[in-house]
Amino acid sequence: MPAAPAAPAVPSYEVRAVAGIPEVRPGDDLAALIAAAEPGLRDGDVLLVTSKIVSKAEGRIVRADSREEAIDAETVRVVARRGALRIVENRQGLVMAAAGVDASNTEPGTVLLLPEDPDASAAAIRAALRELLGVDVGVVVTDTFGRPWRTGLTDVAIGSAGVRVLDDLRGGTDDRGNPLSATIVATADELAAAGDLVKGKAAGLPVAVVRGLAHVLGEGSAAADLVRAPADDMFRLGTSEAVREAVTQRRTVRAFTDEPVDPGAVRRAVAAAVTAPAPHHTTPWRFVLLESPRSRLELLDAMRDAWVEDLRRDGKSEESIAKRVRRGDVLRKAPYLVVPCMVTDGAHDYGHARRDAAEREMFVVAMGAGVQNFLVALAGERLGSAWVSSTMFCRDVVRKVLGLPQGWDPMGAVAVGHAAAAPPERPARSAEGFIEVR
Secondary structure, three states: OOOOOOOOOOOOOEEEEOOOOOOOOOOOOHHHHHHHOOOOOOOOOEEEEEHHHHHHHOOOEEEOOOHHHHHHHHEEEEEEEEOOEEEEEEOOOOEEEHHHOEOOOOOOOEEEOOOOOHHHHHHHHHHHHHHHHOOOOEEEEEEEEEEOOEEEEEEEEEEEEOEOOOEEOOOOEOOOOOEOOOOEEOHHHHHHHHHHHHHOOOOOOOEEEEEOOHHHEOOOOOHHHHOOOHHHOOOOOOHHHHHHHHHHHOOEOOOEOOOOOOHHHHHHHHHHHOOOOOHHHOOOEEEEEEOOHHHHHHHHHHHHHHHHHHHHHOOOOHHHHHHHHHHHHHHHOOOEEEEEEEOOOOOOOOOOHHHHHHHHHHHHHHHHHHHHHHHHHHHHOOOEEEEEOHHHHOHHHHHHHHOOOOOOEEOOEEEEEOEOOOOOOOOOOOHHHHOOOO
16 A cells, blocks of 8 residues: 655744853944854844844943933934833834833943944854854844834844845735735844843843754845835824924925826815814815816916906017016916815804904904815825915906805915925924014
């Protein structure tokens, strides 16, 4: 009788801590200390090394009167702040609590900083172990992170050498033949988390070995590849920080690409606009969306003709008129136009010039608040915009062309589209120049 076919091998791996690593001090040869602990390394193993001992060996211990000062020095960008807790981007490009500054297991009055270049640290350890032990292993430098949407901490990879940190499955299929279009596995982070289960935080076991996963070894990638690019980061800021940042990111954009504008994005921006404050519990905002090229062209041609007529009445030369009219190109070249209009149906009539003027000003201020909300919301949708005053100078023309009620006052026009280029940096303004305290 023929022998039964052998059962397919069931994937498995083992992970174990390495005992015997002494207290690490600045200047120590970390690879030599690991080799002396007789870790029993074999080709294809992955060595997981806690960043704290890498930092100590590299002398990343600094004197600091307070941990907060050290965090300030290591911070490139504040992502979110809640009381004393800060989530920041640090010098290594990692987004994490307290910039990775650690005040535990170090002398009083000192703090530990993360390795200057964790990928380079991993590469140095790997090369030294090859020399000392004659083995080809992968090395991952790990650190402890919290995670958005998840409670609790876990270890992740902040440095790597000889390990394919990402397993990109896009373009393949699952076992049912369905295409995989978004699956990228963070292999190095999975290894780091596995090692954390045996290393422990206070057991004096800062190094672990994973065996049985030789297929994850490979060249050409580094832990820095795990950091999401800013353009792909949908949650770059905390909630309150995002609200403040959104206001400053609202910039006037005057050149757009040909990419179509999502009408749904504009409608979401209108929904944000109409949350603005308004007098007497009224709703003074109306937004006319010019979504067809024909409607935009008819309006802009009529506005141009009215403007030319005004300029000729002012005695301007034809050359001057042509130059001024070209200022309207920002509207003509935009792929989408919005005409915000003010209605004052709920205004009080006092029969008194001063009070009636103030009443209208209240509605104008509310209209400005609504338009600002609209522009900020467009920026949140990654759409550029330019608020141009043109329609305010020919309201009758605008109402006639667009078929608007007589009581709708056009308050400019907003050009909307995808910015052709990033707007130039705007110098920061100090609030002090705009404040008077009494």
